[in-house]
Every structure is written in C-alpha cells, then in structure tokens.
Amino acid sequence: MPTQDLWTTVKELLRTRLSADDFDVWFAPLAARASGGRLTLVAPSRAYADHIRDHFLNLMEELAAEAAAAPVTVTLAVESQAATPAPPAHRGAPINPRYTFAAFVPGPSNQFARAAALSVAENPARAYNPLFVYGGSGLGKTHLLHAIGNEILARSPRTHVRYVPTENFVNELINSIRLQRMAQFREAYRSIDVLLLDDVHIVAGKERTQEEFFHTFNALHEAGHQIVLTSDTSPSAIQGLEERLRTRFVWGLVADIQAPDLETKCAIIREKAHTEGFEIPDDVVLFVARRVRENVRELEGYLNRIIVYCSLTGQPPTLDTARSALSPLLPQERHATPADIIRFVAHHYGVKVADLKGRDNRRSVAFPRQVAMYLIREILTLSYPEIGKLFAKHHSTVMYSVETITEERRSNPSLDATLTTFVEHFR
Numbered sequence: 001m002p003t004q005d006l007w008t009t010v011k012e013l014l015r016t017r018l019s020a021d022d023f024d025v026w027f028a029p030l031a032a033r034a035s036g037g038r039l040t041l042v043a044p045s046r047a048y049a050d051h052i053r054d055h056f057l058n059l060m061e062e063l064a065a066e067a068a069a070a071p072v073t074v075t076l077a078v079e080s081q082a083a084t085p086a087p088p089a090h091r092g093a094p095i096n097p098r099y100t101f102a103a104f105v106p107g108p109s110n111q112f113a114r115a116a117a118l119s120v121a122e123n124p125a126r127a128y129n130p131l132f133v134y135g136g137s138g139l140g141k142t143h144l145l146h147a148i149g150n151e152i153l154a155r156s157p158r159t160h161v162r163y164v165p166t167e168n169f170v171n172e173l174i175n176s177i178r179l180q181r182m183a184q185f186r187e188a189y190r191s192i193d194v195l196l197l198d199d200v201h202i203v204a205g206k207e208r209t210q211e212e213f214f215h216t217f218n219a220l221h222e223a224g225h226q227i228v229l230t231s232d233t234s235p236s237a238i239q240g241l242e243e244r245l246r247t248r249f250v251w252g253l254v255a256d257i258q259a260p261d262l263e264t265k266c267a268i269i270r271e272k273a274h275t276e277g278f279e280i281p282d283d284v285v286l287f288v289a290r291r292v293r294e295n296v297r298e299l300e301g302y303l304n305r306i307i308v309y310c311s312l313t314g315q316p317p318t319l320d321t322a323r324s325a326l327s328p329l330l331p332q333e334r335h336a337t338p339a340d341i342i343r344f345v346a347h348h349y350g351v352k353v354a355d356l357k358g359r360d361n362r363r364s365v366a367f368p369r370q371v372a373m374y375l376i377r378e379i380l381t382l383s384y385p386e387i388g389k390l391f392a393k394h395h396s397t398v399m400y401s402v403e404t405i406t407e408e409r410r411s412n413p414s415l416d417a418t419l420t421t422f423v424e425h426f427r
Contacts, residue, residue: 006039007032009067010060012311015304017059019138019297026052028098038073039064048094049076051168095153095163098275099146105271107264110140113255117144120228121151124159124194128253130217130227134234135257138297141230145196148228152194161194166202170209177208186212190219194226200249201231205240217248227252259294272300278307284322287381291330302326319381336426338376338390344422345372357391373398374405375419379426 015023030052031042041060043049052060053076064072101121106114113135119127133141149161169189176185189195195216203209220227231238234256235249260268266289273280280303288306292299309325310317346353349368356369369391376387377398384395384402391398409416 006034006064006067006072007041010039010063012308013063013067014060016301016308017063019301026056028096034072037071038075040075040077042077042079046078049078052076095149095161096146097150099143100150101147103271103275104140104143104147105264105268107260107267109258109260109264113140113144113257116253116255117148117228118151120226121148122155124152124226125224129221130229130249130252132229132231132235132249132252132254133257134231134254136259136294137232138295138299139257139259140296141257142198145198145228145230149194149196159194160192161196162189162192163196164198166197166199169197169213170202170206173209173212186216189216190223192220192225194228195220196228198230199232200229201233201238201241203241203245204238210242210245214242214245214248217245221248221251260296262289265289265292265296265299268296268299269303272303273307276303276307278303278310278317280306280317281319283319283381283383284317287319287322288326290378290381291326302329305329319383336379338380338382338387341375341379341426342372342390344425345375348422370401370405371419371422373401375422375426377402378423 011023011027014027018027026048033040033042039060041049041052043052057074057076060074061072064074101114101118104110104114113133116128116131117133120129120131133144135141145163149163152159152161172185176182203213217227229249234254235241235246238246266285269280269285269288273285284306288299288302291302306317306322306325309315310321313321315321342353342356345368346356349364349371351365351368355365356372358365360366373387373391376382376390377384384398387398388395405415405419409419
C-alpha cells in the first residue's frame with residue numbers, strides 16, 4: 001500500500017478510536033513515510049515525538065497492521081532543524097490551529113465562558129487573571145484554551161504562549177527532579193507570557209506539584225502574565241487542593257460550561273460536518289444529537305464514525321446508514337415502538353388510543369396527541385411524514401405539534417419535568 005494511502009487509512013481508524021482533541025492535536029499535523037513494513041511518522045519536535053511514542057505507539061502499530069493486512073513497525077522521527085523554519089514563539093504541546101473562536105459553536109450553555117475567553121485573548125492579563133473555566137469532559141474547555149492561544153498569537157506572533165496539559169506539567173516536574181534540572185524547569189514556566197493549563201484538577205493530592213505550581217502561579221501573576229486554567233469541576237469542589245491554590249484560582253474570573261441543549265448540539269454537528277466537507281441531512285443531525293446527552297467530544301466522535309463508515313462503504317449518509325455506523329456504540333438501542341408510546345400517553349392522560357388517532361380536536365385530546373407526536377420524534381427520531389402516517393395527519397401538522405410542545409416545554413417547568421420522565425421511561 002502506498003505511504004499516503006496507508007497513513008490516510010490509519011488516520012481514519014485513529015479518528016474512531018481517539019477523542020477529537022487527541023486526534024487533532026497529536027496526529028493531524030504529522031507527515032509520514034513508509035518502506036519495507038515500516039511506517040515512519042515525522043513530528044515537529046522531540047517532545048512531540050516522545051509524547052506520541054509514550055502514549056500511542058502500540059495503538060498505531062495495531063491499526064497500521066490492520067490497514068496493511070500485515071505487520072507494520074511504526075517509528076517516530078523529528079523534522080530536520082535545517083529543513084524547517086525557526087520554532088514558534090510558544091513552547092509546550094502544539095496549539096491546534098483548527099480550534100479557534102470562529103469554530104467554537106456558541107449556545108446558552110457556553111456563551112459566558114466563550115465571552116470571557118475572548119476577552120482574555122483580546123486583552124491578556126488585563127481582563128481576567130486568572131481565567132478559570134470548568135465543566136464536564138468533552139464540553140469545549142480545551143477548544144477554548146487553544147482558541148485563546150490562536151487569537152493571541154494572531155494578534156501578537158512574538159508572544160510566548162504555552163499550552164500544557166496538566167499531566168505533562170506533572171511529568172516534566174518529576175523528570176526535572178529526577179535529572180536535577182529544576183532551574184531549567186522553573187525558567188521554562190516562569191518566563192512565558194501566557195500559560196494555558198488544561199485539567200488543573202490533576203494536581204489535587206500531589207503535594208510537590210502543588211508546591212511548585214503555587215510558586216509558578218505567583219511568579220507569572222506578579223509579572224503581569226496571563227494564566228488560563230481549566231478543570232472538570234469548580235475550584236471549591238476540587239478535593240485535595242491546597243487552600244492557597246484554591247484562593248488564587250478565584251482571583252480573576254470563574255466561568256462554567258454546561259451541557260449543550262439540543263439546538264446547540266445540532267449546530268455543533270453541522271459545523272463539524274461543514275469543516276470536514278461532509279453533507280449531512282437534518283434527520284441524521286437530529287439522530288446523532290439525541291444519542292449524546294452531554295459530551296461534545298462524543299458527539300464529534302459519532303459524526304467522525306459516520307463519515308468514515310460512508311467513505312469505506314460508499315453509502316450515502318441516510319438515517320439507516322447512521323444507525324448502522326453507530327450500532328456498535330449504541331448497544332442499548334431503543335426497543336420501544338410508536339404504538340408503545342401512543343398507548344403510554346393515552347393511559348397517562350386518560351384518553352383512548354383511537355381518540356389520539358382520530359379526528360377529535362378537543363383540547364383534552366389534541367394536547368395528548370401533540371405530546372405523543374413529540375415523544376415519538378424525540379425518542380425514535382422518526383421523520384415527520386412517518387409520524388404523520390401513524391395519526392393520519394399531514395407532516396406539517398406533526399411539525400407544528402412538535403414545535404408547539406418544544407416551546408411549551410421551555411416555558412412550563414411542570415410539563416418539562418413530566419416529559420423528561422416520559423423520555424427516561426423509554427430510554
């Protein structure tokens with residue numbers, strides 16, 4: 001298999017096995033060459049190559065063998081210094097050029113955090129210092145860190161920006177202690193202009209790491225340099241965090257990111273598909289969005305799997321194709337039928353199934369009918385025409401019913417709680 005074809009196939013397989021962040025940060029920038037059962041990946045720096053070798057080498061050899069149908073040895077090389085331009089002003093893990101503010105899909109769940117991050121990027125160390133962004137896994141915290149770095153470097157390319165996963169910070173500290181290179185470690189971290197530290201909750205319970213980071217934080221802050229931190233929880237909820245660090249984390253601004261609503265999830269899928277040059281129908285967008293409760297990274301992973309599946313099988317991205325592509329990831333696919341939902345709603349509201357399917361438009365019947373249509377759409381993701389056939393109604397009537405219940409659910413907490421219970425019953 002030609003080098004580029006082999007590496008392209010391996011990357012497609014990696015997309016299905018890794019988070020979007022890991023793939024974009026560590027593999028998208030790599031070049032490759034192959035010969036005689038060996039695949040050599042060319043990394044932009046020694047630290048970059050070492051990280052890939054330590055964390056992903058076995059997986060890459062497994063996938064390369066699968067792609068080539070023969071054993072493949074994967075090795076890492078570093079670009080020749082003479083053949084490459086001078087290193088960028090920032091150090092640390094690469095800042096992903098694809099993670100920008102323009103590519104970050106805003107919604108009610110993340111608007112505050114995005115606005116705070118943009119303010120920091122436009123005015124480093126003068127807006128909020130530190131900026132502490134927290135939220136569950138896969139909601140976009142890492143994206144915002146990279147977006148800040150990209151924006152700052154676009155405005156001022158000579159700014160010394162460093163993006164660092166906290167795990168890397170811990171490992172660098174351990175190695176520096178072991179090799180008696182603490183002076184170099186401190187100089188590397190305390191001389192930068194902008195520190196973007198991802199998953200800072202990892203320092204919890206690590207006394208020496210917290211001690212060193214405390215002094216690093218103080219040195220940067222006192223020098224007027226920007227610090228941006230992310231965590232999976234708020235500073236007050238990080239167990240095992242020293243109080244002196246906890247108080248410093250809230251000196252600037254604390255912003256949270258919540259799970260996206262359905263509309264935001266759909267917008268994220270469309271933006272990601274557009275970036276990949278992939279045309280995706282609305283019913284497939286809705287199907288994917290409803291299969292993921294919170295994790296945006298999982299949302300993108302599902303979309304990537306559909307893209308790869310369509311590419312490998314030559315099938316169009318229909319609803320049936322999406323179901324087939326995601327079936328290994330959705331072992332608990334719903335077994336409810338439209339009839340089950342209709343009977344459930346009829347029983348709850350004390351009406352007959354025949355009435356829900358009939359022409360009676362009294363409020364006592366019409367409202368439960370709208371609820372049934374909404375639930376069938378929400379739970380089973382049937383199309384509007386398919387739902388219309390169940391009730392002998394035009395698809396525009398179904399669309400109106402679903403939109404009516406969607407709006408009323410937003411303004412009526414009691415109805416929202418009831419429908420949440422109904423959905424959970426069938427899921």
